[in-house]
Amino acid sequence: MTAFTIDEVTIPADIADPGAADFIEAIELGNAVNAIGYGTTDMNYEPAEELPHFLNPHEPMTLLVARVDGRMAGRGIYETQSGDDADSAWLAAQVLPEFRGIGIGTALAEAVESMAASDGKSKALVYTPIPPMDGEQLTPPTGFGAVPRDHPDTRFLLARGYRLEQVERASRLALPLDGLADRLADAEQFSGADYALHYWDGRTPERWLESFALLATRMSTDAPSAGLEEPEDVWTVDRVIESDDRNARLSPRRRVVAAVEHLPTGGLVGFTVLSVPRHVARAVDQYATLVLREHRGHRLGMVLKVANLAHLERVAPGHPSVITFNAEENRHMLDVNESVGFTPIASESAWRKDLV
Known part of the structure; x- marks a missing residue:
C-alpha cells in the first residue's frame, strides 16, 4: 500500500507571507478537484480570494493536507461556527484522481469527522459536485434533482453514513x-x-x-x-x-x-x-x-x-458571465433566474450525517 501522511496547514495572515506556500497549493488542489465535479473552472477561486474565509473568526476552519512522497495529494476541511451552542460542522475530503483508491479520502474524512465529534457537533454537512452519468439516480427527500447512485463520490458518502438531503443547481448567465x-x-x-x-x-x-x-x-x-x-x-x-x-x-x-x-x-x-x-x-x-x-x-x-x-x-x-446556485426545490428563484437568462451548467449535492 502506498504510504501517505496527513498534516494540518497553518493559515497565513497574508497570502504574501513566506509560509503561505502550503495554503496556496491546497487551494489549487481543491480547485482542480472541483473543476472535475462541476465540469468547469468557473467556480475556481484564487488562494488570495479564499484566505479571508479561512481567517473568519465567526466560522473557524481547519485545513488538512495529505502527501505522498512529499507531493500534496488531497485535502480535508473542517468548518464550524463560533459559539458554545454551534451544533453543525461543514466537512470536505478531496483527493486528486491519480491518488484515489489508496485510502487517502477515507483517512481525511475520518480526520475531519473526528474533529467534529471531539467538538461535540451533532451533525456533519457536506456539499460536493457530482457530475452526471447514466444509470440509476438517487433523489433527495425534496423530490427535486438527483445524483448518479453509482458515481464513486455517491458510493463513498453513502458508505460513510451520509444521506442525500438536497441538490443545488449551478446556472450561468452570459454577459x-x-x-x-x-x-x-x-x-x-x-x-x-x-x-x-x-x-x-x-x-x-x-x-x-x-x-x-x-x-x-x-x-x-x-x-x-x-x-x-x-x-x-x-x-x-x-x-x-x-x-x-x-x-x-x-x-x-x-x-x-x-x-x-x-x-x-x-x-x-x-x-x-x-x-x-x-x-x-x-x-x-x-x-x-x-x-x-x-x-x-x-x-x-x-x-x-x-x-x-x-x-x-x-x-x-x-x-463574461455570472454564476449562481439555487436549491432545485426553490422554483420561485429558479423562475426569476431563468426569466433573466440563466441556464443550468452543473449541480451540487448536499449531504448530512448525524454524529450523535
Whole structure:
C-alpha cells in the first residue's frame, strides 16, 4: 500500500507571507478537484480570494493536507461556527484522481469527522459536485434533482453514513445582458411605490449596517435547506463591520450590492450580492439573494437581480458571465433566474450525517 501522511496547514495572515506556500497549493488542489465535479473552472477561486474565509473568526476552519512522497495529494476541511451552542460542522475530503483508491479520502474524512465529534457537533454537512452519468439516480427527500447512485463520490458518502438531503443547481448567465433598463422598469412598476433600491460597492454604508445584519441572519433561516437543517447564523453590526474590514484588507474581489428598502418602515427587506474577481476574463459569482418572507409576492427578487446586474455593468463591466446556485426545490428563484437568462451548467449535492 502506498504510504501517505496527513498534516494540518497553518493559515497565513497574508497570502504574501513566506509560509503561505502550503495554503496556496491546497487551494489549487481543491480547485482542480472541483473543476472535475462541476465540469468547469468557473467556480475556481484564487488562494488570495479564499484566505479571508479561512481567517473568519465567526466560522473557524481547519485545513488538512495529505502527501505522498512529499507531493500534496488531497485535502480535508473542517468548518464550524463560533459559539458554545454551534451544533453543525461543514466537512470536505478531496483527493486528486491519480491518488484515489489508496485510502487517502477515507483517512481525511475520518480526520475531519473526528474533529467534529471531539467538538461535540451533532451533525456533519457536506456539499460536493457530482457530475452526471447514466444509470440509476438517487433523489433527495425534496423530490427535486438527483445524483448518479453509482458515481464513486455517491458510493463513498453513502458508505460513510451520509444521506442525500438536497441538490443545488449551478446556472450561468452570459454577459452583457440586453434590455436591463426595461426589465427593471417593468419589475419596479409591479413592486409599487413602497420600495426603493439602493446600491453600494464594497463596505456596507453605515446607514444600512443594522438592516444588513438582519438580512444576513435571515439568509441562514429563510433560504431552503431541506433536511440539512442549516443552523441560524447570527450577524450583528459589529460582525458586518469586521467582515467588511477583513475583505477590504485581504480579498482581491469586489462586493457589488443592491438592496431594497421598505419606505414605510425605513429598513432593508431584500438584498443581493455579486462577488467580482479582479481579472475581467473570469466569471462573477452571485452570492446571497434574499427577500424577507413577509415582503415576498412583490417581484422584489426580480427587481434585485436585474438592478444589480445593471449596477455591475456600471462599476465593473466586461466580465463574461455570472454564476449562481439555487436549491432545485426553490422554483420561485429558479423562475426569476431563468426569466433573466440563466441556464443550468452543473449541480451540487448536499449531504448530512448525524454524529450523535
